[in-house]
Amino acid sequence: MKARRLVDYIFITLKGMAMGAADVVPGVSGGTIAFISGIYEELITSINNINLSLFKILKKDGVKAAWEKINGNFLVALFLGIFISVLSLAKFLSWLLENKPVLLWSFFFGLVLASIFFVGKEITKWTLGTVVVLILGAAVAFFITELPPNENVESLPYLFLSGALAVCAMILPGISGAFILVLLGSYKTILDAVHERDIKIVLTVAVGAIFGLLSFARLLKWMFTHYKNITLALLTGFILGSLNKIWPWKKVLETKTFGEKTIVVDDMNVWPSAFEGDNQLILAIILAIIGFSLIFILEKVASKK
Secondary structure, eight states, rough: OOOHHHHHHHHHHHHHHHHHHHHSTTTTOOOHHHTTTTHHHHHHHHTOOOTTTTHHHHHOHHHHHHHHHHHHHHHHHHHHEEEEHHHHHHHHHHHHHOOOOOHHHHHHHHHHHHHHHHHHHOOOOOOHHHHHHHHHHHHHHHHHTOOOOOOOOHHHHHHHHHHHHHHHTTTOOOOHHHHHHHHOOOHHHHHHHHHHHTTHHHHHHHHHHHHHHHHHHHHHHHHHHHHHHHHHHHHHHHHHHHHHHSSSOEEEEEEEEEETEEEEEEEOHHHHHHOSSSOOOOHHHHHHHHHHHHHHHHHHHHHHH
């Protein structure tokens, strides 16, 4: 791999910030952002290299060799961006979700819709198997988006498990880590902990996330190595099925209040004409087009580079 300059790592940090921003929103996956920004396989490979063999390399060849083995500079730059984004944008995105949901979802709907084409075109050979896997992936993602959320939970072991499961979803394009936290009933607890700088809860979730990340990355790396087209078809299906969750116009059927926070636990998609209130259709369409176009602009920039 060509040696990276400081400006390259700045761009990686910016990509991490985009991943972090997406992961805060229940319905959008940071894995999708990683894929469309061209760092997905490098991320999976780098995480997969963090294993017990590192101790042998560390003992035999020293810290520098071990650091290069895990692509340490890349991981630090990327996760720095993710943490900056989560800590700085969590409150703003929460406000947008509460006050401008149609516009926020419209932008992400366009972005995720374009991602289907972006990921799908990476499949080099279409067979009956890839089509079946794509349909199964879409069905699984759609089913997950239809599941009702659990009650809010604050148990530390449960939050550890939530972090592990959510991070697995985070690195899967199409499956939102934040949405998994909503389903598990941990979303509000963790979001509040970030806002209030509750170190105990944040560290518990972080350790769970590291455990889940190291475990799941090995499976993904193996799948990409041995069944790349099938894996890409599965990921494309996940993204396709997730569109159900991020459709901008919804009718709220049931909500639950946790303290000062009200969370929608059941809703249904409706056409803009059937939306109760201002459907903001023109602005929503413009934002969806911007989100859709952004994917192809990023691809053009990446290909030129």
